[in-house]
Amino acid sequence: MSQVKANDTVKVHYTGKLTNGQVFDSSLEREPLEFTLGKGMLIPGFENGILDMKVNEKKTIEIPAEQAYGDTREELIQEVPMSELPEEIKPEVGMQLISKAPDGREIPLMVSEVKEESIMVDANHPLAGKDLIFDVEVIEIL
Known part of the structure; x- marks a missing residue:
């Protein structure tokens, strides 16, 4: 079974939460998120977190602020x-x-x-300075 690798285009479902459990975004009620790794479309910690995952695999990724939206400036x-x-x-x-x-x-x-x-x-991103948690499921590797 193939695994997610650099430059793959993938579809994932995710739920993004703050460390206090508050959900700030989720794809579960809509189409999965489709993106190509390495294009800088998503925060680095998210892309790195799904590397080596297989289709239908679920995982929780903890992302420190510096791998997400950075510190508050x-x-x-x-x-x-x-x-x-x-x-x-x-x-x-x-x-x-x-x-x-x-x-x-x-x-x-x-x-x-x-x-x-x-x-x-x-003008900081609303999630700047926050550690994030994502529950992720790889739906498809295109």
Whole structure:
């Protein structure tokens, strides 16, 4: 029986959890995730974790933050004066905002704190700084 190896295209079902057991994503209610290893499409710890797995094999992969979305970077947390926000926006903690970079790229931000005259926004990935656990099943090696 073949095993997953570098550069294979595979289909997997997964459930991603935080170390406290909170589920943040799952493919179980939809189509399996299809991807090619080595293309940088997924976090390194996930790709490394499924290497050598066989079709129908199930496994739990524990991924430290540095093999997932990295550590939280303080330089990606900034204070923005309320005067710079569009009038129609009433910021709340957890609200998602989009900022446009000078080169036109869109940068997703999350409001992490609301102060009287400003807000704190965080451009880190929501899972940055977190260790992750994935329950994975290889469905198919293409």
